[in-house]
Amino acid sequence: MNPKMNSRLDLVDLKLFLSIVDCGSITQGAYRSNLALASASERIRKMEQELGVALLIRKARGVSTTEAGEALAHHARLILQQRMLLEDELQDFATGARxxxxxxxxxxxxxxxxxxxxxxxxxxxxxxxxxxxxxxxxxxxxxxxxxxxxxxxxxxxxxxxxxxxxxxxNDNLVLIVPPKHKFAIDKKVDFERILFEPMVGLTSGDALQSHIEAQARKLGKTLKVRIRLKTFESVCQLVGQGVGVAIIPERTAKRFWRKFGFGVVRLNDSWATxxxxxxxxxxxxxxxxxxxxxxxxxxxxxxxxxxxxxxxxxxxx
The missing domain is CATH 3.40.190.10 (Periplasmic binding protein-like II)
Structure with a gap:
């Protein structure tokens, strides 16, 4: 039977072997690994027996690796490095960092x-x-x-x-209107008053647009949307150019009113505050x-x- 099929190398074996290789001594390697010398020697002997190949050359003063031992040391370092990376990554998942x-x-x-x-x-x-x-x-x-x-x-x-x-x-909603629109001189307006005005809206399915349209349905009405756009900036631009009126967040109106010159009017409705x-x-x-x-x-x-x-x-x- 192929001896490799019976090998049972664990992380303790690999760490011990690397310690011995780095120290050049089974005695020093055992000490570094917190193992008794007899226990360390027995582990190395079983490793060689199970793998069916000599890993160390015993000398009067210390040990050196065989060619097989060099190969094992190389792969052991890779395995232990990967294990450390795995533990770090799993720890990141555990703490939410990854x-x-x-x-x-x-x-x-x-x-x-x-x-x-x-x-x-x-x-x-x-x-x-x-x-x-x-x-x-x-x-x-x-x-x-x-x-x-x-x-x-x-x-x-x-x-x-x-x-x-x-x-x-804050997340107040406001009405924005073209500069010369009839509502431009008002400080406040009821939502119901603008339901028959041509409107510039956001694309269908947009969360805010869906909310506004739901408010219209509560009043038994449907908004007269002339055009639907993907971004607030595009909506503000077309309102400034006189295409229609729109309802947008107040903070958005503050960001674009100078650029596009539209008027801003508060909505009286509680859902807008x-x-x-x-x-x-x-x-x-x-x-x-x-x-x-x-x-x-x-x-x-x-x-x-x-x-x-x-x-x-x-x-x-």
Missing amino acids: GSITLYANTAALMEFLPAKLAVWLEGWPKLTVVLKERTSEEIVKAVQLGLAEVGVVSSSVPATGLITRPLT RQICVCFREQEGLSSAMQSFLSYLEKHSPRRANRSVLRTSHMSF
Whole structure:
């Protein structure tokens, strides 16, 4: 029978053999490995017997490796190195330093709030990947409630029964209008008044657009969307050029109003005054990486609603 088929080399054997090779002595190798000399000698003898080949050349003063011993030493170092890398990688997974987290967020959070926060936080988690999924706040809350999502970033306007919620920052929605639009001189307007206005919307399926259209359906109406675009910047550009009106986050309006010259009007409706919140079931059940991210968000986000001065088209923010 091939002796290799019966070999049972374990990590202790490999570590011992390398210690002996590095020290050039079975006695010193045994000492380095915290083994008695007799035990170390017996292990080497069984290794040679099971492998069917001599590994060491015994000399009056120490030992040296045979050609087979050199080969074993080479592969033993590779095996132990790989084992160390494996342990480090598994430890990363255990602590959340490696792997991925999935974060569900509504449109406003995904486009205006989270990117900057994630960019800074991810610097401390170089081996971690983040999967972002855009959903409406209603869909996210339901997913977290059912345990299908670990954490969600949603609007405070959606009830999150049974979940822990923590406010992060303002997320008010405003109406933006062409510079000479009839609403441009108003400070506030009811959503119902704009339902017959031509609108510039986001693409179908967009979480924020779905939310706005749901508010129209509650009033028994349908929005008159002239064109749908993928980005807030494109929406702002077309509104500034007179294509129609649009509803966008206030922070987005502040970012683009100078560039495109549109007017900004507050919405009277309660659903337009809201905050971005994080929601989850139990913090203890979250992954360590997710707990770290939530801690970062809470520490670096203004929890109180900031008082922002919003003006119409003839005045500045």
